[in-house]
Amino acid sequence: MLPLPSQHPHCTWPSSSNHVMKTEQGGGGHFRGTRGRRGGKMAAPLELKCWGGGWGLPSVHCESLVVLAYAKFSGAPLKVSVIDNTWRGSRGDVPILTSEDNIVSQPAKILNFLRKQKYNADYQLSAKQGADTLAYIALLEEKLLPAVLHTFWVENDNYFNVTKPWFASRIPFPLSLILPGRMSKRALNRILLTKGEPPLYHLKEVEAQIYRDAKECLNLLSNRLGTSQFFFGDIPTTLDAYVFGFLAPLYKVHFPKVQLQEHLKQLTNLCRFCDDILSCYFRLSFAGFSPAGQDIVDANLQKLTQLVNKESNLIEKMDDNLRQSPQLPPRKLPTLKLTTADEESNSFQPLSP
Amino acid sequence: MSLVAEAFASQVAGKVPFIHVGNQVVSELGPIVQFVKAKGHSLSDGLDEVQKAEMKAYMELVNNMLLTAELYLQWCDEATVGEITHSRYGYPYPWPLNHILAYQKQWEVKRKMKAIGWGNKTLDQVLEDVDQCCQALSQRLGTQPYFFNKQPTELDALVFGHLFTILTTQLINDELSEKVKNYSNLLAFCRRIEQNYFEDKERVPLRLA
Numbered sequence: 001m002l003p004l005p006s007q008h009p010h011c012t013w014p015s016s017s018n019h020v021m022k023t024e025q026g027g028g029g030h031f032r033g034t035r036g037r038r039g040g041k042m043a044a045p046l047e048l049k050c051w052g053g054g055w056g057l058p059s060v061h062c063e064s065l066v067v068l069a070y071a072k073f074s075g076a077p078l079k080v081s082v083i084d085n086t087w088r089g090s091r092g093d094v095p096i097l098t099s100e101d102n103i104v105s106q107p108a109k110i111l112n113f114l115r116k117q118k119y120n121a122d123y124q125l126s127a128k129q130g131a132d133t134l135a136y137i138a139l140l141e142e143k144l145l146p147a148v149l150h151t152f153w154v155e156n157d158n159y160f161n162v163t164k165p166w167f168a169s170r171i172p173f174p175l176s177l178i179l180p181g182r183m184s185k186r187a188l189n190r191i192l193l194t195k196g197e198p199p200l201y202h203l204k205e206v207e208a209q210i211y212r213d214a215k216e217c218l219n220l221l222s223n224r225l226g227t228s229q230f231f232f233g234d235i236p237t238t239l240d241a242y243v244f245g246f247l248a249p250l251y252k253v254h255f256p257k258v259q260l261q262e263h264l265k266q267l268t269n270l271c272r273f274c275d276d277i278l279s280c281y282f283r284l285s286f287a288g289f290s291p292a293g294q295d296i297v298d299a300n301l302q303k304l305t306q307l308v309n310k311e312s313n314l315i316e317k318m319d320d321n322l323r324q325s326p327q328l329p330p331r332k333l334p335t336l337k338l339t340t341a342d343e344e345s346n347s348f349q350p351l352s353p
Numbered sequence: 354m355s356l357v358a359e360a361f362a363s364q365v366a367g368k369v370p371f372i373h374v375g376n377q378v379v380s381e382l383g384p385i386v387q388f389v390k391a392k393g394h395s396l397s398d399g400l401d402e403v404q405k406a407e408m409k410a411y412m413e414l415v416n417n418m419l420l421t422a423e424l425y426l427q428w429c430d431e432a433t434v435g436e437i438t439h440s441r442y443g444y445p446y447p448w449p450l451n452h453i454l455a456y457q458k459q460w461e462v463k464r465k466m467k468a469i470g471w472g473n474k475t476l477d478q479v480l481e482d483v484d485q486c487c488q489a490l491s492q493r494l495g496t497q498p499y500f501f502n503k504q505p506t507e508l509d510a511l512v513f514g515h516l517f518t519i520l521t522t523q524l525i526n527d528e529l530s531e532k533v534k535n536y537s538n539l540l541a542f543c544r545r546i547e548q549n550y551f552e553d554k555e556r557v558p559l560r561l562a
Contacts, residue, residue: 128493130492136410138414138416139409139414190468194465224403226403
């Protein structure tokens with residue numbers, strides 16, 4: 001299970017930060033301190049159900065990651081529970097936010113709900129920047145999301161070697177045979193229905209088109225980010241949450257087929273952006289691997305040691321067999337003793353045509 | 354979409370709009386823009402990289418929100434479907450083909466809506482999204498004549514196309530056009546383009562009553 005975000009070490013950030021709670025309380029202070037002061041006034045605890053993490057990320061699922069990042073940026077105290085009751089997951093309802101009797105499901109709606117609860121990461125933006133946010137989010141959803149879905153769920157090598165085992169390991173037994181397949185079909189469906197219109201008929205052409213679009217989108221994002229810390233100056237906003245949510249899984253998860261990941265890694269400012277957010281807001285996950293990541297590493301190490309031990313046992317056995325078998329007379333290898341004449345002719349030979 | 358054009362499109366199995374140059378047919382906005390650019394005419398040459406990124410982002414916003422909302426209103430709102438869309442879509446075909454094709458198209462559109470997460474949206478939520486989109490466009494336009502500098506770009510063309518259609522197409526309920534009419538700078542923008550570029554070919558005057 002992931003550590004709850006409420007137990008994360010705080011991130012020191014400039015005092016003119018975006019925590020609405022701080023300005024209301026009228027003082028600087030640590031993240032934890034203000035939350036404590038606010039805690040007495042809070043109406044209801046907010047609980048988020050989402051997919052778990054791996055490879056140094058708090059969550060491997062794009063939409064869950066968007067919500068987690070936004071909650072960090074806006075200071076919303078979320079209780080994160082990693083779900084394994086996944087009939088909701090198959091219908092695309094993950095992540096889900098529950099608060100008292102409100103159940104909110106898609107990331108856009110969840111973010112709206114959080115904003116209404118006064119956890120707003122955008123209140124310092126101008127109207128034009130707010131409009132830009134909407135536009136860039138639309139760009140992400142139209143151009144980048146199909147390719148991300150394809151990389152995770154449709155590309156056979158990736159799906160069978162990485163995505164399916166990962167999700168299947170987090171779903172109880174009989175469902176683990178069905179649900180990943182269903183999610184994969186849903187992703188393919190979405191890609192084909194939105195992008196597979198004439199004149200693109202063949203899946204290969206659709207794939208080529210969506211990867212072209214995704215690379216262009218990554219380039220545009222990189223141009224827009226430039227050298228600044230976040231997309232709108234020094235304070236992370238909704239757009240940063242969305243970009244992080246879509247890019248981080250692409251950046252961190254190890255896939256066999258990596259063309260989009262390679263392209264992303266060449267855009268160093270986007271990689272720096274993801275790493276910054278991970279190290280600052282999800283410090284536990286980044287600095288020392290999340291416990292899930294650590295478990296994976298330990299398990300791999302164990303398997304490796306077992307393999308090595310087996311190999312060394314085998315080699316010992318072979319050695320023993322050799323020693324016990326009847327000894328053959330050692331073969332005499334012809335020794336090369338070159339006479340001077342031979343040496344000369346040998347040395348001249350390479351030069352002859 | 355004119356019926357002749359639809360019939361042509363269904364025969365050529367391409368999409369409207371298209372341009373016919375010599376023996377080449379190029380359809381849809383994106384490829385047409387590329388084609389024209391290859392011939393040496395481009396509207397967005399004067400923009401720097403950041404502005405080009407913004408332009409592309411806003412174009413996606415329009416495609417994502419306005420286009421989907423228009424589709425929703427045409428095909429998923431029962432009143433509109435029954436009164437207008439079915440008969441308009443099936444008009445060129447004989448019975449029973451007109452009904453079959455109309456239902457098939459409706460089923461396809463509903464499938465697409467469900468895939469992108471709009472399946473459970475009510476009409477009010479869709480209108481709210483349109484409002485948000487118009488607000489974003491209005492804020493981006495501000496008091497400028499066009500979205501970028503003083504010259505129109507592809508974004509202006511796209512926005513004009515959608516807004517003009519919304520404002521001039523009569524549907525059962527006018528809520529969609531009412532949402533757009535709330536933003537006076539968008540109205541002025543449409544008027545301006547219509548007057549500057551279309552006034553010799555007056556087809557449907559912009560009724561702003």
